[in-house]
Amino acid sequence: xxxxxxxxxxxxxxxxxxxxxxxxxxxxxxxxxxxxxxxxxxxxxxxxxxxxxxxxxxxxxxxxxxxxxxxxxxxxxxxxxxxxxxxxxxxxxxxxxxxxxxxxxxxxxxxxxxxxxxxxxxxxxxxxxxxxxxxxxxxxxxxxxxxxxxxxxxxxxxxxxxxxxxxxxxxxxxxxxxxxxxxxxxxxxxxxxxxxxxxxxxxxxxxxxxxxxxxxxxxxxxxxxxxxxxxxxxxxxxxxxxxxxxxxxxxxxxxxxxxxxxxxxxxxxxxxxxxxxxxxxxxxxxxxxxxxxxxxxxxxxxx
Numbered sequence: 001x002x003x004x005x006x007x008x009x010x011x012x013x014x015x016x017x018x019x020x021x022x023x024x025x026x027x028x029x030x031x032x033x034x035x036x037x038x039x040x041x042x043x044x045x046x047x048x049x050x051x052x053x054x055x056x057x058x059x060x061x062x063x064x065x066x067x068x069x070x071x072x073x074x075x076x077x078x079x080x081x082x083x084x085x086x087x088x089x090x091x092x093x094x095x096x097x098x099x100x101x102x103x104x105x106x107x108x109x110x111x112x113x114x115x116x117x118x119x120x121x122x123x124x125x126x127x128x129x130x131x132x133x134x135x136x137x138x139x140x141x142x143x144x145x146x147x148x149x150x151x152x153x154x155x156x157x158x159x160x161x162x163x164x165x166x167x168x169x170x171x172x173x174x175x176x177x178x179x180x181x182x183x184x185x186x187x188x189x190x191x192x193x194x195x196x197x198x199x200x201x202x203x204x205x206x207x208x209x210x211x212x213x214x215x216x217x218x219x220x221x222x223x224x225x226x227x228x229x230x231x232x233x234x235x236x237x238x239x240x241x242x243x244x245x246x247x248x249x250x251x252x253x254x255x256x257x258x259x260x261x262x263x264x265x266x267x268x269x270x271x272x273x274x275x276x277x278x279x280x281x282x283x284x285x286x287x288x289x290x291x292x293x294x295x296x297x298x299x300x301x302x303x
Contacts, residue, residue, distance in 0.1 A: 004190065005156045008035035008170045009148055010062060011303040012043075012051045013220030016172030018205035019194055021214065023170075024058050028194045032060055032170060036151050039066040040143040042222040044236065044243040050218050057214075063155075065147040070139060070222070075253050077260065089261045094137040095226050095254065095268035135268055139222070140301055152189065162188045170194055172303040176201045221301055224250040226270050233271070234282035248278040 008023070010016050020035055022028045035058065037051060055062045070092060077087045107120040152158070156166040167189045173180050174195045184191045195205065209216060219232055224247040228236070237244040251270045258264045270277045 004165045004168050005034075006030055006032045006168045006170060006192075007152055007155065008032045009172070010035040010037045011172060011220040011301070012037055012047050012054065012217070013172070013303045014202055014205050014209075014217045015174050015195055015303045016220070017050070017054055017217040018200075018208055019170060019172045020054065020058055021212070022194070022208070024060075025212070028198070034060050034155060035062045036148050037062060037064045038144045038148045039064050040070040040139070040222055041066060041068070042070045042224065043220065044218065044223050044240050046218040046240060046243075047220050053215075054217075063151055065151045067143050067147045070143050071224075071250060075250075075257050077257055087261060089257045089264075090138075091136040091264065092139045092142065093222075093224065093226060094134045094139075095251075095270060096134055096272045096274060097264075097266040097268055098274040099266040134226070135264070144301065149186070149189070156188075158188045164188065165190045168192050174202045174205060175199055176203075220303060223247045224270055225301070226272075227301070228270075230280075230282045230284065233277075233280070237282065248276075251277050 008016065008020050010020060019028065020032075023032055051062070051064075073090060074092045075089070077089055079087050105122040108123045109118045109120050111119045113119065152167045152169065158166050165188060168191075169184065169189055170192050171181075172195060173193050178196060181193055181196065182191070200208070206216060219235070221228065221232070223236065223243045233244075236247070247270060251268070254268050258266075258268055269275070271280050273280060
């Protein structure tokens, strides 16, 4: 039986870039036969510029694959063909949702009887808004994982129904993100986390890059990802203002689309304050994004 092929899942951020360059230097073995970058077509310009540079430093090919433009797919209004109702749109990103509650009388429990029954009274409530969770999310699964797996199958010539491991997929999760490690769901693939094996944190990756004379990689994530921390939003706003404006405009466009869609009640926002992104004060950091990224499916984003 032939040995499985080692392939890097390249997010083009700090960790996966460090992992790829360490492999190129022979510090992680065996040498991968390729790296795959799954392009949502929604990354900031800094990521694509970095990826252009990174490709020149690697002794193995970098394949750029895509399922299409995630922004366009998110903002496409679709007509129903088999059921009656308003148009609908896909919910791809985990935007925060604010729901408007109309004024009216509502039952309120005022006491509880000995038998467990309750006594209610009708109270008047003014119209108000409330947070109501986040939108359904499939951005990583649809635009990162699916095209990446498709290319892995193609490179390794994986047969339908294959049970033997044909691919070892290197994922750039560092020691400080160990909770994001998840096994492959496919019998023909095995996930590997070289940075975990080497007990390297994200800070260690940055130190390795500096020690070896490489520039600091950008943060890899879609410009309008709601999982951004306030620190990242501020960086984007200062360092890449045109990309920040893309996110501001996307939020407005998404709200307009959801306003005429019947598969969502509420207004989506990119920041958990439920304030329009262009009006948020990013002068102080909040924890937004950090915990969410640790729960991100497959550990593929932000690396």
